Amino acid sequence: MNSILYIVSVPIGNNKDISMNAIEKLAMADLIIGEEYKETSKLLRLNGLEKPFELLNEHSTHDEIDELVKKIINSRITCLVSDSGTPSIEDPGEALINICLRKGVGLKIIPGATALASALALSGFKVSPFTFVGFLDRDEKRRREELIKYFSYQHTLVFYETPYRYKKVIQEMAKISKRDYRIFLGLNLTADDEIQVRGTLKEVAQKMENLPKAPPVIVIEI
Secondary structure, three states: OOOEEEEEOEOOOOHHHOOHHHHHHHHHOOEEEEOOHHHHHHHHHHOOOOOOOEEOOOOOOHHHHHHHHHHHHOOOEEEEOOOOEOOOOOOOHHHHHHHHHHOOOEEEEEOOOOHHHHHHHHHOOOOOOEEEEEEOOOOHHHHHHHHHHHOOOOOEEEEEOOOOOHHHHHHHHHHHOOOOOEEEEEEOOOOOOOEEEEEEHHHHHOOHHHOOOOOEEEEEEO
């Protein structure tokens, strides 16, 4: 059996952004692997699919990932989805994909929404070149060291953060940076309640109290 793992991009905010190709492959799949039960169930239900699925997330053990790989090898078509965007980009799917490559599983991509590309396009900043940082370290001291390093770069930076920590991180950025860089902050991008905030680091840091807890993407023009 020639096993194929499809890396399937799903919407980041607006549920209508899923592609016809993604829905078709999910319908055909012998095995679906999602990140969290609630989000995967919602994704399938909204697209008229009632199918069982397995889970892969930050709590998955090495043994559990190995078991998933065995199931992939014994399936014709597997679809890997995350809670939003494209699996393996700052996502638990990365480890699974690497093992599948070593095991000779075929890989294909169903492209679609990514918060990274959406934020870069909306920012209005020069995007070539840029560095995708992803999530900074949770430890405040190590995070400060990372920020000092990245602020020494001479091009645009893109950060992911958690809804409950992004405010603190932006305030740290404003204190650490030697220049008052321009920043774009996107919250709940593509959703009906999307918020876009633009300004300098110091200006945006002062607006934090009035902003909601929501999935953020941060773009800084260095």
